Amino acid sequence: MWQCYRNTSWWRLLTNSRKSLLSTQQLMELFCRTDQHLICSVCVDQHKGHDTVSSAAERKQRQTQLEAKKSLLLQSLQNKEKDLKKLQQTAQDITCTAKKVIKESGDMFTEMILLLKERRSEIEKQIQSDQEIKLNQVQTFQDQLQKDISELKSTISQLDILSLTPDHNQFILCYPPLSTDVKVTESRVNIQDLKEDFEYMTRALSALKDKLQLTLKEFKLLEPEEITREDFIRYACDITLDQNTAQRYISLSDGNKKVTVDKNHIYTNLQGRFQNCKVMSKESLPGRCYWEVEWSVKLWVRIAVLYKDIHRQGSGFGNNDTSWALRCEKSKFSFWFNGVETRVSGPVSSRIGVYLDHSEGVLSFYSVKDQSMSLLHKVKTNFTQPLFAGFLKKLGLDSAEKPVQLEVYSGQPQGQQINLQCVFPLPAHGSIMDRTAAGMKRRKSAVQRSQRGHQGERAAHREAPVRGN
Secondary structure, X not given: OOHHHOOOHXXXXXXXXXXXXXXXXXXXOEEEOOOOEEEOOOHHHHHOOOOEEEHHHHHHHHHHHHHXXXXXXXXXXXXXXXXXXXXXXXXXXXXXXXXXXXXXXXXXXXXXXHHHHXXXXXXXXXXXXXXXXXXXXXXXXXXXXXXXXXXXXXXXXXXXXXXXXXXXXXXXXXXXXXXXXXXXXXXXXXXXXXXXXXXXXXXXXXXXXXXXXXXXXHOOOOOOOOOEOHHHHXXXXXXXXXXXXXXXXXXXXXXXXXXXXXXXXXXXXXXXXXXXXXXXXXXXXXXXXXXXXXXXXXXXXXXXXXXXXXXXXXXXXXXXXXXXXXXXXXXXXXXXXXOEEEEEOOOOOOEEEEEEEOOOOEEEEEEEEOOEEEEEEEEEOOOOOOEEEEEEEOOOOOOOOOOEEEXXXXXXXXXXXXXXXXXXXXXXXXXXXXXXXXXXHHHXXXXXXXXXHXXXXXXXXXXXXXXXX
8 A cells, every 4th residue: 555655755755764764773762852853862961851752652642643633534534425425415405306396397387288278179169159159140130131132122023013004093003002111221230240259359368368478578487595684583573382281391481482301390281281292382473473493402303383283192293284393403404294204405503493474375494593594494385274383302301311402582683692582572564575575476466467367368258159149
């Protein structure tokens, strides 16, 4: 293994040093730490008062330092290898997510195309039905006109014959039946009415096409934007934990905002108390709110939102369809819902921010460090009941284990000191995250306009046969 070093200056220096010391190796048995070089027993008097030791002792000390440096380098190597694996996993996750989004968007476009084809088929059938109705109306008018024409021709022929009668008496006798007043009748057929329904359909479809084009122009993919803690502080809400739901070994303090797992603290049994190491908030969460959780654990903790009617026994938060939970561990995060785990990539932090918009069905978890935030996981669903905050800690009651603390609090604006036991500021009014939600609202408005266009087209479609009748 030393072959690769033989041509280096370091190797040549080591070789020359060894050669120069061979002749005096037996004499150089001491090392002057003050002057940092080897000395012999003859020169020891010149280093009187210096820190001198045997070369073997110096070697032993430096060998220990060498092993310590090597250990640090190995630790650094392991950390970088772990970071490399995380980046590789992140790349795989990005690729998988992109493929999933491409497939989902493709499926959505396919559904829209099928919907348009279905509507086209329905409209074509309706037009064909209207065509048949109109043609029947035209045929009826034609038959009636043919009859009227025949009668008029017969009458005109009789008048011609009468006018040629030479006998005056005969003319007078035959005239009375034909003396009825004759008026010129105009056409009773309104050709414009027969065409109008088809033209109205064309105008409705043209308007629908224009609205669809406008919707597609307004639809823009939102670019990821930098999110800061200040964007969420205005939605901070006051969360007080419910002592009557806390598991027997959970102790609440600091205004029921601080959770401590302590085997020496035992509550009495109540019907609404959790059997596992869990606790939930006393009040339901407002429609739009934000809070932060500072966790310090030896094992793991789950930060959740849940329905009030969740079972007090059995599975933990995220293992059913009535709770959504982020599991926090020392080196990783994962999201749980209905017993399904979703791996979460992002910076590990002891402070987690949770944002909820109940009406929009949005739940987001963030890793918080100072004033910066990194999105860990976002849920878009339909919440059917009021939500409560919940916390689950794996219970480890080793006698040597210190009580585990979990603190719930709201953040303060930048420039002020953060107090983990502070009073929660009231949530501000207004729309959520104007910068990040504007695009979503634009898309929602465009979809609503498109839906109104579809409704108008359907209304026109229903009216078309009536106008033809």
